[in-house]
Amino acid sequence: MGSQEVTNWQGRNVTVAGLGVSGIPAAKVLHGLGAVVTVVNDGDDDRARAQAAELEALGVTVRLGDGATLPEGTDLVVTAPGWQPGKPLFAAAEAAGVPVWGDVELAWRLRDLDGREPAPWLAVTGTNGKTTTVQMLASILKAAGLRTAAVGNIGVSLLDAVLGEEKYDVLAVELSSYQLHWAPSLRAHSAVVLNLAPDHLDWHGSMEAYAADKGRVYEGNRVACVYNVADKATEDLVREADVEEGCRAIGFTLGAPGPSQLGVVDGILVDRAFVENRQKNAQELAEVSDVRPPAPHNIANALAAAALARAYGVPARAVRDGLRDFTPDAHRIAHVADVDEVAYVDDSKATNTHAAEASLAAYESIVWIAGGLAKGATFDELVARSAKRLRGAVLIGADRALIREALARHAPEVPVVDLDRTDTGAMLAAVQEAKGLAEPGDTVLLAPACASMDMFANYNKRGDAFAEAVRELGA
Template sequence: MPSGWSADHADNDEVERVNTIEWLADYNGASDWSRVSAVVAGLGVAGFAAADGLLEYGAKVTVLDHGDSEPVQDRAKLLETLGAGVRIGPGSTDNLPTGTDLVITTGLPPHQPMLAQAAAQGVAIWGEPELAWRLMQPNKQIPWLGITGTNGKTTTTEMLASMLTAAGLRTAAVGNIGRPLMEIVLDPEPYDVLAVELSSHQLHWSNSLSLHSAAVLNLHLDHLEWHGSAEAYAAAKAKIFQRVQQSCVYNVAEETTRKMVEEADVIEGARAIGFTLGVPKVAMLGLVEDILVDRAFIEQRQTSAVELATIADVAPDESGAGGAPHNVANALAAAALARSFGVRPTAVRDGLRAMRVGGHRIQTVGVIGDVRYVDDSKATNPHAAQASLTAFDDVVWVAGGQAKGVTFDDLVIRNRDRLRGAVLLGVDRDEIAQALARHAPQVPVISIGDTETSAMARVVEAAASLARPGDVVLLAPACASRDMYTDYAERGDAFAAAVQALAAREE
């Protein structure tokens, strides 16, 4: 107890804190945040935005980060100048600061010690999207069109934002896509609607979102080390459908996504809308030959469908794979959300034509001696790597990183006939090596044990030694990147730089 405080004062303060924790269940942008002591765990882009927003709303803020990199230090200094308490470096996130009412986490798992302490004490734990949603109520209510799934979230979100823009709406692609939602909270400019990518991590820590419409693209094993089980991972994804106001968009090809809709507690009147690569039934979007059609958001849906676009309109990546099935499925999901918001068919088409797929997704970064080098660093799980591998016939596969609790046997079995060789790196490379030994013993494997970021130069050299003219050296890691890199983008950049360096030596 601080010197000079009486026991009565301490007791009253604890009662006040308990009341604040209870009231936080209903807190929003009109509430008195000056009574809240908040901890923001993680000083990435989203954590910084959350802390900045809480300070602007008058909360007492302490920011924690176990890292002490230059970007973390820079953000910490700025927040300290704005009035936040700062604790960074190893061990900083081990213990919950005394008197905490609210924790905002931007990626920590539920079993992390500080979050476990907070849960045991009844302290509220929110993600950055949950905080942003609450602060937007009741005075800045912008409709959210939400997207989640194991794969394709970012591409689908970008497609949706392009469609909304083509419709003349002021929008932004935000959330897990890179731009924090809190930036929208603090932006004085008005928005008509938001295209929001939500990860399973963010959804786990969300409990009051009520989206205009939402889509679950697919569900495959991923992030098991974070969630603890496949069931917990699926439950986190399914939370996006809770309290949906208009449309729950599911993948007809994946029964699990339909069941999520059936089990969701939605606002009365919300509809289930399917998307399919086949001919759509009523209340679905799908394909009729090479035409994307809507049989859900038209009055004559019992007997007809309206044309939205053609497969040729689906923006290609640098491999030219615009018409690849997974890209068309992404386009249909995005179109379902756009149509749910009232976007006209021509804007769906124009948005697809204007949209260009971002980097690190099946992106050619060089051609050396008739061998093509392709960066799909964003393939951070086996299902994403499967979509990438099937785009090519003869592949030297570059893979490895953090496996996140998943296995690779099925991936190897399905692609062993196209593998010219494999070069493995990262902390869990042996798990992929063992799957290759079990199911594709004929495939030559080179394992790079160096865990420094400079190891990518050795990886590319090893891949070049296995490749033949006409082959593709494909970075499709099937693993997360943070054992060696800041994120998948840095890993992809390292691959591209190594390819360029090799090309320069070959000239």
């Protein structure tokens, strides 16, 4: 079922794998195009039955509790991105010669359905920073007067963006490694891999497979493959990619940029990639103070967003205006309050060691609140690199012992409070303990390096609990 063949969906047998945020819209769109749609789903609970009833009322067949069997006569499988490649359904599809697409692939194939020239995609992936970078990029594009939206793994669904009534000039697209795995024909205008660190290895099977799926974002790029100068693995992915003739490798760095790079000079974000005579010339884009918060990893996000926008032809002024207009999401290095000359910062979104390390690097003297569900992570590298910044540590959550042991090995002089609690009230106790360790000028930083589900519904609730505890301190 190649891209040229699917001009008429009428009567095609399509199996949609998984109910949920991508499966239900995909089933509705395909049914609306005339396909014969069957949805298969592993779960069979009250929520799944309610979702199934909604689809069945439209004429879609739904099989609950049976996500392993490929329905007879299937021409195409469209899967939710989270379904692992090793599932029996996909083995059966491969044996039958049936292609498997994800929701991103489906959106890519349908983007020119109305016959008009589709909006190009500026794609962002990486272990950390994707959402912030895509939102910064959308803000810059809007500041340039372009019709755009932040879509994909956040915000507007890709199917809605490509099929909705609103027509966009260009799309800022966040893509996870899961989505890229199932998007073989995606070809972006320009793309960036922000960074690479071990994550989701249970899904991908190995770091090599994870990196390869991230690297798919560069395949077929037309204008620019943007990489992180400080993370050689991202540059290696650019070198391995098969791109269109004339597509350029563009680096971003927190240092002074070389030719074909964006970087920082004397507190100014500068471009030596999209300028005349880049061997000698540089274009000022914005000041570091225009980036909020101006933490190192967030400046890197801003440079990556600027590189993609400049690849699309956006003027320098729009980069500055877009960065100034951008407001970060909650729980991403959010300054909650100053209490007794100590800053309290919520980075509950730092759910893995890579994100926590970036967060810890933003402050000089830190009382660190950490812990939760480790998801198989180890903490020695994180602690060793961050030890010199730590005034103290307060540990909470199910896997806090792993962090405590890493602190004992690599930062034995750092005082540690181990709260043997996983109830939600532990956050108030943690903040109170952190206050006792902190001195004027310090930062009490919630950067857990762990998932939240042992104690909280999600990282948002964890951050809310931190902010509430800080407010009680200052009351």
